[in-house]
Amino acid sequence: MNDPLVILGIAGSLRKESFNRSLLRAAVELAPEGARIETFELDGLPLFNQDEEQNPHPKVAELKQRARSADAILFVTPEYNYSIPGVLKNAIDCASRPYGDSAWNGKPVAIMGATIGTLGTSRAQYHLRQTFVFLNMYPVNQPEVMVSNAQDRFDQEGRLTDETTKKLIQQLLAELVNWTKRLQQSAH
Numbered sequence: 001m002n003d004p005l006v007i008l009g010i011a012g013s014l015r016k017e018s019f020n021r022s023l024l025r026a027a028v029e030l031a032p033e034g035a036r037i038e039t040f041e042l043d044g045l046p047l048f049n050q051d052e053e054q055n056p057h058p059k060v061a062e063l064k065q066r067a068r069s070a071d072a073i074l075f076v077t078p079e080y081n082y083s084i085p086g087v088l089k090n091a092i093d094c095a096s097r098p099y100g101d102s103a104w105n106g107k108p109v110a111i112m113g114a115t116i117g118t119l120g121t122s123r124a125q126y127h128l129r130q131t132f133v134f135l136n137m138y139p140v141n142q143p144e145v146m147v148s149n150a151q152d153r154f155d156q157e158g159r160l161t162d163e164t165t166k167k168l169i170q171q172l173l174a175e176l177v178n179w180t181k182r183l184q185q186s187a188h
């Protein structure tokens with residue numbers, strides 16, 4: 001039997017009761033057969049400083065190693081001020097350097113996000129897609145998983161209760177797995 005595909009899941013919020021962290025936990029449980037989602041927590045990641053890029057902090061080195069060894073990436077992003085939260089952009093920047101040694105290069109990637117607002121992190125997600133151009137990441141286009149009114153879709157313990165959202169996550173993960181296999185086959 002083939003080894004399961006490893007998807008590295010990163011949520012762009014440090015908040016203990018973060019809906020996006022909860023959404024990532026739901027994805028871990030909904031991973032399709034033949035794939036496993038591992039998570040990387042952004043707590044403790046230092047702010048990017050180009051003076052340090054040749055001598056990365058251990059947490060940055062760990063992020064780069066985990067991203068590199070993963071078959072695919074799953075970003076789960078809140079929207080802050082109509083864009084990508086600083087903690088997630090910082091993590092992306094950290095693992096993209098030094099120039100020519102980006103851990104994201106050529107990785108298949110999927111995005112989802114949750115907000116207490118109504119537009120489901122769409123503006124943050126489209127900004128994230130823009131970064132994939134320079135990062136040379138290969139995003140899954142559809143389905144777009146944009147979870148609005150998140151406070152109504154999780155229980156008190158942060159478990160996802162909304163069946164529609166669960167189905168969308170399953171579809172997104174299935175697409176990510178298919179997409180990753182296609183890219184891996186075409187690389188051989």
Ligand SMILES: Cc1cc2nc3c(=O)[nH]c(=O)nc-3n(C[C@H](O)[C@H](O)[C@H](O)COP(=O)(O)O)c2cc1C
Nearest residue numbers: 013015018019020021078079080081082115116117
């Ligand atoms: C600094 C800040 C900026 C925010 N900006 C937006 C925004 O532009 N659009 C939006 O839908 N929600 C915005 N929100 C509300 C977030 O959707 C909400 O706080 C959400 O719960 C954050 O994700 P988390 O639960 O994973 O921490 C903002 C929240 C913060 C703290």
